[in-house]
Amino acid sequence: MNPRLLAFALTLALPLGAQTSKPDVFKRIDETKAVYDDIAMKIWSYAEIGYKETKSAALLQDRLKQEGFTVQAGVAGMPTAFTASYGSGSPVIVIMGEYDALPGVSQEAVPEKKARADATAGHACGHHLFGAGSAQAAVAVKDWLKASGQKGTIRFYGTPAEEGGSGKVYMVRAGLFKDVDVAFHWHPASANGVIMATSLANKSGKFRFAGVAAHAAASPERGRSSLDGVEAMNYMVNMMREHVPDSTRIHYIITRGGEAPNVVPAFAESYYYVRSPNRDVVREVWERVEKAAQGAALGTETKVEWEVTGGVYELLPNEALGRAMHENLQAVGGVKYTAEERDFAAKIGRTVLGQAPAPEMAELIPPFNPTPSGGGGGSTDVADVSWTVPTVGVRTATWAPGTPGHSWQAVACGGTSMGLKGMNVAAKTLAGTALDLFQQPDLITKAKAEFEKRRGSNFKYEALLGDRAPALNYRD
Numbered sequence: 001m002n003p004r005l006l007a008f009a010l011t012l013a014l015p016l017g018a019q020t021s022k023p024d025v026f027k028r029i030d031e032t033k034a035v036y037d038d039i040a041m042k043i044w045s046y047a048e049i050g051y052k053e054t055k056s057a058a059l060l061q062d063r064l065k066q067e068g069f070t071v072q073a074g075v076a077g078m079p080t081a082f083t084a085s086y087g088s089g090s091p092v093i094v095i096m097g098e099y100d101a102l103p104g105v106s107q108e109a110v111p112e113k114k115a116r117a118d119a120t121a122g123h124a125c126g127h128h129l130f131g132a133g134s135a136q137a138a139v140a141v142k143d144w145l146k147a148s149g150q151k152g153t154i155r156f157y158g159t160p161a162e163e164g165g166s167g168k169v170y171m172v173r174a175g176l177f178k179d180v181d182v183a184f185h186w187h188p189a190s191a192n193g194v195i196m197a198t199s200l201a202n203k204s205g206k207f208r209f210a211g212v213a214a215h216a217a218a219s220p221e222r223g224r225s226s227l228d229g230v231e232a233m234n235y236m237v238n239m240m241r242e243h244v245p246d247s248t249r250i251h252y253i254i255t256r257g258g259e260a261p262n263v264v265p266a267f268a269e270s271y272y273y274v275r276s277p278n279r280d281v282v283r284e285v286w287e288r289v290e291k292a293a294q295g296a297a298l299g300t301e302t303k304v305e306w307e308v309t310g311g312v313y314e315l316l317p318n319e320a321l322g323r324a325m326h327e328n329l330q331a332v333g334g335v336k337y338t339a340e341e342r343d344f345a346a347k348i349g350r351t352v353l354g355q356a357p358a359p360e361m362a363e364l365i366p367p368f369n370p371t372p373s374g375g376g377g378g379s380t381d382v383a384d385v386s387w388t389v390p391t392v393g394v395r396t397a398t399w400a401p402g403t404p405g406h407s408w409q410a411v412a413c414g415g416t417s418m419g420l421k422g423m424n425v426a427a428k429t430l431a432g433t434a435l436d437l438f439q440q441p442d443l444i445t446k447a448k449a450e451f452e453k454r455r456g457s458n459f460k461y462e463a464l465l466g467d468r469a470p471a472l473n474y475r476d
Ligand SMILES: [Zn+2]
Pocket: 124, 125, 163, 405, 406
């Protein structure tokens, strides 16, 4: 047995009796680092896209079962969604974990662009770290509950297809958060900080145009181009951009545009996202996009149908929980690079557009800011959870400072020790905050009061994607 493996085997055999304080829990997280690093790297290499995360979900489930959690797989109509629970009674704290990769960003763990030979997708949003780090935190809290005799329940929710699939929305709709007091999340990033910025509400779907095929040169008058339908719709939507509220974001790609230039395409498809900081704006603009689709079909004598495949709210922050998590993040500290990692980070920094901050920025914990402006450029299905139960999250420096998400650079960093160090910071921060909540019921009461106030008394949850079943094939 090599010395590293021996050390690893010894840590697994450590008695749990000592873990009655927060430093003990942090220590235990360090001692079990190799186990969760291995899980994260396996999920990184599987690089499974939304609703296809079979191996990734199974790996996490196996670990949690071994740790004594009761696992229920295939919840809320999604084969790769699951819940894992330990303990009994209240409070009930859920730590969410994601594990879906992004299509088209395959990348080796090297600081120059180099696709993997064995994968087309990649963990460009770092969800391999998100899943493994959250599971590690849940297990650490479980060990502490066991050792300290504290009452309460810790759960890990395996939440698939965050990228466009809105997996958590179906879990909210299925009532899986009904008995939950507080939910935690975290996200890989290029800097550390508690997540107090809101995110963009987002509605997405596919517009499918049907035309009539014909020889494009010999009998074009007998054809009607489905691609014309797609292009006419895009043209109208692009003009619409001038007449929507500021900070609305509309993006599309053409997922099908015909097979050969000499055949009038009988089928074409576009994939749209409409985003805004306000979900009501999303609803309104989406309806106008639907009208553009209808107009395009009318003018090109094609037929159009659409399918809403995703829909998420804007994130609802919680200051009481944010402050508690910030204190824990501060106690844990940022990510310290070795000379080798600093070199890797500097190389990555030279490949991104604009001036990348110095690698040392990964060590910094910015002061707590309850109302940050901007910074919420993306969307997340965590948002729907945040309107259901008080929710808080942290981001940690898993990527070289300045690395944009959804990039090959993010896949590369996430596949190195830098990513795993960021995950370690997140696992400790989540576990530490959970300990605080279990030991301070007042904090939960305060968070709930703030949550009710922010949500408003008339709030009624209606998913942006309606009552559809999970779009399990949205990546096909
Ligand atoms: Zn993402």
